[in-house]
Amino acid sequence: MAPEVVIGVDVGGTTVAAGLVDPDGRVLEHHQVPTHARGPGTALETIGELLDRLGERARARGVTVTGVGLGVPGIIDAERGAVGVDIHYAPELARASLGAMLRERVGVPVFVDNDVNALALAEWTWGAGRGARSLVMLALGTGVGGGIIVDGRLHRGHAGFGGELGHVPIDFDGPPCVCGGRGCLKAYVSGTDIALRAGERLGRPVSAAEVFRLAAEGDAAADAIVEAACAALGAGLSIIVNGLNPERVLLAGSVAKSLRPLEARVRAALARYAFAEALRATHLEILALDKDATVRGGAALVHYETRRRKMTTS
């Protein structure tokens, strides 16, 4: 029998990445293309073509694809594999029955979930979260998302909003947010918002990574933005520590990478807000994940859902 693999897909606002992933979480092949390579509103075709290409690669390698898992940056009905209306980075996928549509195309089970839920599953299955009974993944990138695993189960919430930790208000008079709320954590710690705020202060376009570099070089305006991000993150993390008391908290994403040298500042801010005893019991880790990590997310979703659905039907 041919060795079995699954296809993991990460749908981002700018790039769709997909890969063949073996049962040990190794990414055998990784392909990525711009989400809107064929123009605005074409994310679905991009995903479909990427799946076709990986199917061909699997055949060429003599491996069998047994399932496909997609991480999508929005609110997902994972039971039905359907995308909700809150998907700000690939809006054309709103209300799409993505699982059913793609299953038709690939002929194997297709599972869909929020991208950070999928990433949390990947780290729990193969990475920094291995063996944990409870963990929270907070991904700080273009946007800010969360994934919550409690007592060995992914907590999706009653209507799929579980883990939307980027949109907890940490400043009740803060700026309006894309989610309809105000003063959200995202407004202070997402790469997009850090770049935007710095651009206004410096009077020129600047990337989030550059803001961190300027701050490290002693630029006062950049450092003020970085300090605000650390303080906001401390407040946001305290909501996780006090509210969920997880065994592990993992930070991932491009902004988390920039925060690695500033871990002491993040911890100091967190200590200002969290229960000391709860914090002492929490293992906090800022991860520097490679580009395969999000692809492993989709793959971990396939394994998790296959197991879960077997358990609920037996």
Ligand SMILES: [Zn+2]
């Ligand atoms: Zn928000």
